[in-house]
């Protein structure tokens with residue numbers, strides 16, 4: 001049934017149609033490139049729709065004391081200085097233009113009293129900085145970008161999974177995959193390829209991520225010989241739903257805390273007071289009274305001298321606090337803690353957090369205007385990723401680019417909420433433009449290697465082999481259990497060692513996974529290739545975590561509880577050598593003095 | 603754990619489709635999508651179903667549950683009686699791909715034909731000031747998650763399997779969102795007429811199934827119908843257009859504060875022709 005695959009040539013091929021992929025595709029098309037955009041789901045369904053809280057940019061609408069310099073500093077401090085400083089700088093400088101541009105493309109953000117884009121506070125941000133639309137900002141962004149991409153005439157390949165990158169001489173020149181709706185193979189030839197496939201959450205048991213986030217881009221880049229950095233930094237979002245079981249892990253937006261939500265343990269204690277890091281304690285309110293003055297000022301749209309509530313500490317810190325409370329027996333009935341916003345007027349809660357209101361009402365029978373929610377940490381975001389050039393998004397492999405969550409460096413050891421939507425706009429655009437320029441410098445439609453295509457077609461057929469083998473779902477469950485229990489919020493040498501061993505065992509079993517049914521829209525079959533990707537990224541996470549003998553940001557080692565100045569000067573690096581994964585480190589990019597001063601001067 | 607019986611449609615366009623029964627153990631709080639995932643993980647790994655967010659936010663998992671167009675991730679198992687069988691079928695308005703997955707590409711083609719957002723070419727964006735009250739209606743339309751449940755239920759689309767003359771409620775919602783945008787300059791009235799807004803006979807079935815509770819008929823379709831009626835059938839508006847040179851004042855694109863040629867009683871139904879566009 002499967003003869004020679006259809007072949008689609010493009011100047012620029014973008015893989016992934018979330019915010020970063022769409023923004024890159026638009027930029028490349030506007031730069032004159034002929035662009036193809038491939039996505040595993042239907043257009044507009046990418047995980048960006050789940051981003052709720054907002055997009056961070058120092059627009060200065062809510063507080064004119066804000067500036068790109070402050071945004072830069074907050075980002076670096078939140079990232080425990082492991083961020084690529086140039087990326088953090090470009091991000092802070094360009095985010096306001098990218099947000100305004102969305103408005104000019106039709107996005108309708110919530111407004112301030114004087115009619116400008118409204119901004120809300122978020123953890124780790126010094127000022128209210130997140131432009132938003134209630135708590136469905138991601139949907140607004142993706143729809144705006146989707147409409148723009150459609151108007152630009154970009155060719156979209158929906159429900160198409162890329163399983164292999166194709167190389168020729170020393171460059172990446174194409175991609176191979178299959179149509180999910182028919183199972184037929186398909187080949188793309190491109191002068192430049194942008195990976196924008198998002199995160200890896202599905203390698204963990206409890207995650208806010210959908211089935212799509214299986215580390216595809218990181219694994220494809222790794223297999224093609226590109227470097228990954230800082231893969232140990234996996235963000236566990238402090239607030240996911242913990243009940244009912246079917247929605248365990250589903251995101252509860254940080255906007256709940258941004259609007260004044262209070263965290264309490266079983267005993268009713270506002271425990272975050274106990275977990276504020278000593279060196280930043282002066283940035284937070286000192287008393288309940290000061291925290292509530294801050295919330296009142298926020299509701300009234302006034303500036304205030306009151307400092308922010310302790311719940312708005314950085315995500316890594318809040319996640320560890322909640323985890324510790326639960327572990328020490330002070331958790332809520334379903335193994336989380338309580339998050340309460342019900343002390344605000346019901347009308348305010350419904351207006352500010354409409355989709356949270358619906359989510360708890362529909363899925364958990366909880367009225368968040370009347371009582372607290374139960375929340376606990378959930379695997380949310382990959383700070384590490386493909387090593388990229390800050391200006392262009394170029395990876396270490398010629399012809400291959402990356403933008404958004406799949407790329408590493410921007411967020412260091414911990415990402416601030418709101419910085420991922422701005423990240424994907426800023427670097428999506430830069431990467432799309434650079435890929436178009438790269439393509440313009442290449443003549444003729446690139447060659448694709450028939451031998452690689454043949455091998456890829458054999459790979460697609462293998463899971464239908466008649467010999468008995470493992471069910472991909474079982475392998476996936478074992479992988480998730482391993483990552484959840486051994487490579488989670490708190491890590492130790494022994495656990496990581498054990499995890500690496502188990503992952504090797506799963507890897508050895510992977511070639512013999514077998515599926516039933518045909519090729520048409522067969523999720524079990526698709527899972528096989530996603531499993532390959534998840535096994536690669538899981539190994540990269542575990543090995544990088546074992547190598548980094550310190551605790552920093554989202555990476556917490558019980559056996560190395562302190563931050564290490566030596567490790568603070570190094571990125572972890574993962575690359576493929578033959579069939580083996582090699583984990584090393586490389587010096588952090590140096591920070592110019594003017595930027596360094598922004599961080600040290602208070 | 604109690605078992606619930608699910609009848610799930612399985613099949614492809616090439617094979618005779620049919621219902622396959624599965625007994626699924628239910629936990630508290632479980633939704634139909636959880637049950638389908640349980641079937642995938644335990645009995646039928648190749649069961650085809652679309653989903654992404656599991657939180658009623660992406661609009662992927664639309665199907666018909668006991669005959670009603672629904673999101674599988676939002677339909678609680680506890681909504682059904684303990685002995686009630688649950689039947690899950692694909693959206694019937696669109697061609698079958700396999701099992702619960704249908705080919706919804708027609709919608710994406712229709713979408714391409716809508717005149718995109720058209721901001722003014724002059725003026726400075728820094729001066730844009732929109733009040734929250736003025737954008738609330740547009741924000742209502744922009745909540746749409748493109749689940750196509752409204753398209754599925756609309757009898758006009760159901761009755762025209764091919765050569766559909768009507769864009770369907772989803773795209774009237776999108777058009778309304780553009781037309782009522784505070785600064786949009788385009789005029790989509792002619793497209794609306796061609797897109798068959800007249801086919802809608804206001805049964806409101808679409809509004810009933812919308813998981814985002816968008817008041818599709820009252821807030822989007824009726825005002826759009828009125829614009830078309832004003833433009834094509836109202837002598838006062840036609841006269842006004844001649845004076846102004848082509849544009850109907852009730853189309854989008856009027857800036858807040860600019861006086862609108864909205865004439866009382868000027869629409870065919872007697873209600874105000876527009877409810878949000880900067881008036």
Ligand code: SF4
Nearest residue numbers: 756802804805806808
């Ligand atoms: S109200 Fe109109 S658009 Fe909605 S279902 Fe009825 S006929 Fe279709």
Ligand code: SF4
Nearest residue numbers: 746747749750752812
């Ligand atoms: S208008 Fe409502 S029912 Fe129709 S596609 Fe949008 S969200 Fe779905």
Ligand code: FES
Nearest residue numbers: 655656661663675
């Ligand atoms: S899975 Fe996203 S709406 Fe149901």
